[in-house]
C-alpha cells in the first residue's frame with residue numbers, strides 16, 4: 001500500500017526551496033508527491049534546465065549544497081562548511097563532522113541526522129573519461145549529501161532486498177576495490193558498485209534479483225556474452241537500477257515485464273578472470289538510454305550495506321586500491 005503520510009513527515013523536509021541549490025537554476029518548491037512517499041526532482045523555473053540530478057531514494061534525500069549553504073532538515077540546520085578533495089566538513093545544529101565520499105564509508109550521525117557524502121566537486125573533476133563524461137551529473141553543488149532520519153532505515157526492509165539472492169550461500173565480503181567512483185585507472189570514475197560473484201562464474205547460482213518491485217525497461221546486449229538490464233522502481237517512478245555483466249543466455253525477464261521484490265532476473269557472466277554484478281542507481285534525468293545509462297548516478301553503497309547486514313551497525317573493510325588521486 002502507498003504511504004500517504006504528509007511529505008514533511010515522510011522525509012523530514014522543511015524549507016523545500018533550499019533543497020535544490022545547484023548553480024544552474026533556481027528551483028521551485030514544486031516537488032512531486034509520488035506513490036511510496038518519495039520526493040523526486042521538482043520543476044525548475046528555467047524550462048531548459050535539466051533535472052538537477054539530485055533527488056531521493058527510499059527514506060533518504062540527496063541534496064546539493066555549496067559551501068556556506070544551510071539546509072533545514074528534520075527541524076535542524078545542516079550546513080556545508082568546506083570541501084577538500086573527497087573530504088567534506090558539515091555541521092548539524094552546530095555540531096561539526098568531517099566525512100569522506102562514501103565508497104566503503106558508512107553514514108555518520110550528527111545531532112540525530114544520518115549523513116553521508118555522495119559526491120564532491122573535486123572528485124567529479126577528476127573524471128575526464130570520454131566514455132562516460134556525465135557520471136557525476138547528479139552533483140550540481142560543491143557537495144552532494146545524502147540525509148536521512150536516524151529513526152528510519154535508509155531503505156525499508158519490507159520493500160527492498162539485496163540484489164543478489166541469499167538462498168544459496170552467497171556472501172558479500174565487501175572486499176572489492178571497485179566501489180562507487182573508485183578510480184580504477186586514470187580518468188575513470190567507476191560507475192557503480194561491483195559485487196564479487198567469483199563462485200558464480202559460469203554457474204547458475206547466486207541469481208540476481210529485483211531489489212524492489214518494478215518494471216524491466218530494457219535488456220541490452222554489450223560485448224558477448226554480456227547483457228545489461230534496466231529496472232524502474234515501482235515505488236518511485238523515475239528511479240532506475242542498472243544490473244550489468246549479466247549472462248545474456250540466462251536473462252529471465254523481458255522489457256515491459258513487471259517484477260516483484262526478490263524475483264530472479266538473471267545470472268551473471270564471467271570467466272576464470274573475473275565475474276561480478278555491477279550495480280548502479282540512477283536517480284534523475286528520466287529513463288536512461290543504454291549508451292549513457294550512468295548519467296545521473298546516486299551513490300548507493302550505504303544502502304546496499306544496510307540491505308546486506310540488516311543495519312548500518314557494521315564495520316567495512318579497508319580499501320587498498322581504487323583510491324582517488326588528487327594532484328594536491
Ligand SMILES: [Zn+2]
Nearest residue numbers: 178193194278
Ligand atoms: Zn563495475
